[in-house]
Amino acid sequence: xxxxxxxxxxxxxxxxxxxxxxxxxxxxxxxxxxxxxxxxxxxxxxxxxxxxxxxxxxxxxxxxxxxxxxxxxxxxxxxxxxxxxxxxxxxxxxxxxxxxxxxxxxxxxxxxxxxxxxxxxxxxxxxxxxxxxxxxxxxxxxxxxxxxxxxxxxxxxxxxxxxxxxxxxxxxxxxxxxxxxxxxxxxxxxxxxxxxxxxxxxxxxxxxxxxxxxxxxxxxxxxxxxxxxxxxxxxxxxxxxxxxxxxxxxxxxxxxxxxxxxxxxxxxxxxxxxxxxxxxxxxxxxxxxxxxxxxxxxxxxxxxxxxxxxxxxxxxxxxxxxxxxxxxxxxxxxxxxxxxxxxxxxxxxxxxxxxxxxxxxxxxxxxxxxxxxxxxxxxxxxxxxxxxxxxxxxxxxxxxxxxxxxxxxxxxxxxxxxxxxxxxxxxxxxxxxxx
Ligand code: PA5
Numbered sequence: 001x002x003x004x005x006x007x008x009x010x011x012x013x014x015x016x017x018x019x020x021x022x023x024x025x026x027x028x029x030x031x032x033x034x035x036x037x038x039x040x041x042x043x044x045x046x047x048x049x050x051x052x053x054x055x056x057x058x059x060x061x062x063x064x065x066x067x068x069x070x071x072x073x074x075x076x077x078x079x080x081x082x083x084x085x086x087x088x089x090x091x092x093x094x095x096x097x098x099x100x101x102x103x104x105x106x107x108x109x110x111x112x113x114x115x116x117x118x119x120x121x122x123x124x125x126x127x128x129x130x131x132x133x134x135x136x137x138x139x140x141x142x143x144x145x146x147x148x149x150x151x152x153x154x155x156x157x158x159x160x161x162x163x164x165x166x167x168x169x170x171x172x173x174x175x176x177x178x179x180x181x182x183x184x185x186x187x188x189x190x191x192x193x194x195x196x197x198x199x200x201x202x203x204x205x206x207x208x209x210x211x212x213x214x215x216x217x218x219x220x221x222x223x224x225x226x227x228x229x230x231x232x233x234x235x236x237x238x239x240x241x242x243x244x245x246x247x248x249x250x251x252x253x254x255x256x257x258x259x260x261x262x263x264x265x266x267x268x269x270x271x272x273x274x275x276x277x278x279x280x281x282x283x284x285x286x287x288x289x290x291x292x293x294x295x296x297x298x299x300x301x302x303x304x305x306x307x308x309x310x311x312x313x314x315x316x317x318x319x320x321x322x323x324x325x326x327x328x329x330x331x332x333x334x335x336x337x338x339x340x341x342x343x344x345x346x347x348x349x350x351x352x353x354x355x356x357x358x359x360x361x362x363x364x365x366x367x368x369x370x371x372x373x374x375x376x377x378x379x380x381x382x383x384x385x386x387x388x389x390x391x392x393x394x395x396x397x398x399x400x401x402x403x404x405x406x407x408x409x410x411x412x413x414x415x416x417x418x419x420x421x422x423x424x425x426x427x428x429x430x431x432x433x434x435x
Pocket of ligand 1: 079080081082138139140141142143144147201202203204285413
């Protein structure tokens with residue numbers, strides 16, 4: 001189980017406060033599990049964990065095998081919930097520089113359609129020159145502007161390079177089973193396709209083909225990941241404060257009620273940054289509505305201690321932190337001796353980098369708590385494919401419970417449409433003309 005330690009929040013909240021929340025948390029958990037709350041037509045994510053992969057997972061594995069054998073690069077097109085999950089898991093498990101370590105039989109994985117930058121697009125075109133590549137188009141609606149523009153361009157690039165038939169065998173669509181523009185394109189063009197179930201929202205879709213196909217192409221064991229999620233589904237159904245989901249959901253709501261406005265979700269692993277981005281969307285889109293919600297921000301330590309550290313330590317006291325920890329890897333780096341010792345580091349001779357990292361963590365924790373910033377710690381244990389599956393499900397469940405405690409529908413995102421409406425009007429999209 002992931003261990004949630006709340007011993008560093010007691011300066012801000014008291015045990016009786018937590019205990020009085022028991023009924024509220026139990027009710028929120030039951031609302032989610034029984035499907036009786038707002039947004040209950042989007043609870044399909046609870047059925048995604050499995051120990052016995054079905055036909056869809058087998059097809060994903062076969063497609064990934066083909067892509068690994070015929071492509072130097074796999075380009076994944078998508079945005080938001082159709083993008084963050086796979087990138088988060090790849091970077092967490094394989095490091096932020098994962099693409100530099102790829103070679104024949106192990107394609108580089110690049111993401112596009114998650115913005116509108118021409119510079120980013122030009123760079124991608126350059127790196128695709130002379131490379132064999134395949135693409136996955138991920139869009140539940142099939143009409144999102146950013147991925148639609150990238151899809152059109154990449155599809156033409158593939159057709160120019162491989163001809164219509166050759167291109168067809170290198171395009172994979174991941175979308176709604178029945179409706180939407182992408183489903184129609186996949187059917188008309190004969191692209192292999194995978195399904196985002198209608199009852200699974202974008203930010204809860206990482207354990208569908210949305211996450212599983214890119215992850216399998218990256219060489220991650222998706223069966224292990226799904227089993228890890230199943231471990232979580234079983235373990236975190238516990239209905240008491242022994243459940244770390246309860247602790248996390250209850251404490252973040254208590255801190256919010258006590259005036260905290262920002263949750264910093266951080267780790268001492270650089271590969272965690274995109275995972276923090278996935279968490280940001282999960283909690284931000286699920287809770288930020290009806291004038292409520294904690295503002296979710298992610299940070300990377302120790303790097304950001306040299307940028308955000310001052311603000312965390314002595315800025316406005318409206319922040320709390322959630323620090324995520326993983327066991328140190330088996331392969332160690334030991335600090336050596338230097339006979340001149342001009343940098344004064346010889347006092348660390350023979351110590352491992354992990355040892356220094358651990359002290360940095362403990363030092364940071366104590367400093368921030370002393371500075372009036374409550375800190376929740378999440379100890380995840382060993383970092384592996386299975387654990388990441390567990391962590392995904394753990395956080396999805398925590399998010400659902402937390403949002404119901406907050407009193408909002410965790411599964412809609414009406415606010416996301418506002419910028420789109422303005423953009424479409426400015427672009428002159430038919431149906432969006434100014435009156
Ligand atoms: O969580 C969500 O629903 C959103 O972030 C969507 O995933 C995002 O807007 C992309 O939508 P689509 O998959 O329809 O292209």
